[in-house]
Amino acid sequence: MSNVVVPTTLDEALALLAADPQLSPLAGGTDFMVEVNHGARRPVRVLALRAVAELRGWRRDGDVLVIGAGCTYVSMADPAFAVAAPALAQAARTIGSPQIRNMGTIGGNLATASPAGDTLPVLMALGARVEVASTEGTRTLAVDELITGVKRTVLHPAELITSVRIPVARGPQEFCKIGTRNAMVISAAGIAVVLDREAHTVGCGLGSVTAAPVRATDAETFAAEAIDWSTLRAGAGTTERFGTLAADAATPIDDHRSTAAYRRHAIGVMARRALERCLS
Amino acid sequence: MSTQSYRLRVNGADHEVAEGWIGESLLDVLRDRLGLPGAKNACEEGECGSCSVLVDGVLSCACLVLAAAAIGTEITTVEGLGAEGALTDVQQAFIDAGAVQCGFCTPGLIVAIHDLLDQDASPERLVVEEALSGNLCRCTGYGRILEAVDLVAARRSAS
Numbered sequence: 001m002s003n004v005v006v007p008t009t010l011d012e013a014l015a016l017l018a019a020d021p022q023l024s025p026l027a028g029g030t031d032f033m034v035e036v037n038h039g040a041r042r043p044v045r046v047l048a049l050r051a052v053a054e055l056r057g058w059r060r061d062g063d064v065l066v067i068g069a070g071c072t073y074v075s076m077a078d079p080a081f082a083v084a085a086p087a088l089a090q091a092a093r094t095i096g097s098p099q100i101r102n103m104g105t106i107g108g109n110l111a112t113a114s115p116a117g118d119t120l121p122v123l124m125a126l127g128a129r130v131e132v133a134s135t136e137g138t139r140t141l142a143v144d145e146l147i148t149g150v151k152r153t154v155l156h157p158a159e160l161i162t163s164v165r166i167p168v169a170r171g172p173q174e175f176c177k178i179g180t181r182n183a184m185v186i187s188a189a190g191i192a193v194v195l196d197r198e199a200h201t202v203g204c205g206l207g208s209v210t211a212a213p214v215r216a217t218d219a220e221t222f223a224a225e226a227i228d229w230s231t232l233r234a235g236a237g238t239t240e241r242f243g244t245l246a247a248d249a250a251t252p253i254d255d256h257r258s259t260a261a262y263r264r265h266a267i268g269v270m271a272r273r274a275l276e277r278c279l280s
Numbered sequence: 281m282s283t284q285s286y287r288l289r290v291n292g293a294d295h296e297v298a299e300g301w302i303g304e305s306l307l308d309v310l311r312d313r314l315g316l317p318g319a320k321n322a323c324e325e326g327e328c329g330s331c332s333v334l335v336d337g338v339l340s341c342a343c344l345v346l347a348a349a350a351i352g353t354e355i356t357t358v359e360g361l362g363a364e365g366a367l368t369d370v371q372q373a374f375i376d377a378g379a380v381q382c383g384f385c386t387p388g389l390i391v392a393i394h395d396l397l398d399q400d401a402s403p404e405r406l407v408v409e410e411a412l413s414g415n416l417c418r419c420t421g422y423g424r425i426l427e428a429v430d431l432v433a434a435r436r437s438a439s
Binding site for chain 2: 001003026037038
């Protein structure tokens with residue numbers, strides 16, 4: 001058998017993975033190859049997923065958007081995608097550079113499970129469901145069931161992420177992130193706010209301020225009750241209180257990119273602004 | 281060490297890579313095995329864009345492409361953009377606009393600008409800035425690079 005395999009179907013990919021525990025899945029390569037180039041990963045055999053047809057692109061299935069695990073960030077920044085999933089399109093457009101957005105995939109963002117993965121707060125706010133497959137069958141997980149810590153997931157070696165399902169937007173959405181420059185920056189803090197005008201709910205996911213993905217549930221509950229859903233307006237002080245509650249849900253750390261205090265402050269400011277932009 | 285022999289299609293020609301370590305990036309294979317040093321090696325983590333190439337027409341960082349997994353793709357490097365020995369219009373515009381200082385970022389920028397102008401013949405400044413945001417230049421301050429882009433767009437629309 002070749003040491004690098006490039007299957008064209010999902011069944012073939014899953015069979016290869018089941019037969020060989022030393023086979024490393026490779027999606028867009030934007031995380032994988034950084035580790036290889038820096039000597040932090042020495043692959044024995046590689047399963048390149050780029051040619052697997054079932055993993056590519058996205059489609060709308062009624063009220064649900066089905067995003068293939070191999071869907072690239074540039075595909076998610078597409079205007080047609082942005083209509084159905086505005087916050088995810090915003091997040092996709094802020095990731096890396098054009099080169100990175102051409103290569104990196106949503107499945108890779110989930111599997112890498114970095115606290116700074118920019119799609120993760122959006123997927124949390126949306127209540128996304130991640131489909132995972134092996135030759136044994138498929139299972140569906142929430143993002144916070146899939147990712148349990150810094151670069152830790154519950155994926156078995158023989159499993160692949162195949163798709164992500166999110167509801168088509170039913171109200172305004174916003175994604176914000178902050179870093180040291182506009183382009184090519186890893187988030188010091190990020191936030192997604194999603195309003196559902198039919199269910200009268202608010203989703204709020206936090207990025208880069210927790211070890212594993214979380215929703216700011218107190219902030220969500222508060223805003224859902226404070227918003228007048230017929231007019232999309234809210235009383236004085238609502239967005240400030242929302243910001244405070246969102247910041248309370250953050251458990252950031254000091255590291256080379258920022259400080260815990262700055263990150264918590266930034267979450268509060270960005271949560272307030274994001275909700276302001278969602279409201280009329 | 282895990283190796284593999286494979287064939288890559290680069291600038292319209294097939295190249296054999298014999299017994300390559302499977303972790304080798306496309307950048308290393310281009311530079312060290314195929315004698316194509318146009319793509320430059322700086323950060324090896326996709327941050328600088330100096331190794332920009334086209335893979336099946338998609339602008340990519342060669343340092344982030346696993347070479348052995350690029351079989352079956354059409355790879356274009358800066359060496360393959362123009363006819364043998366001739367400058368492309370983007371390269372000529374870089375000379376005319378004085379957009380080259382140390383030159384290290386230049387090949388990556390040339391590839392990225394060809395990619396941009398193939399998709400958008402007369403891009404607005406903000407579009408150009410976003411399109412080139414993955415290509416770092418530490419000498420020029422970008423002003424003359426942006427001028428070169430405008431120059432190519434103007435010359436192409438005039439011809």
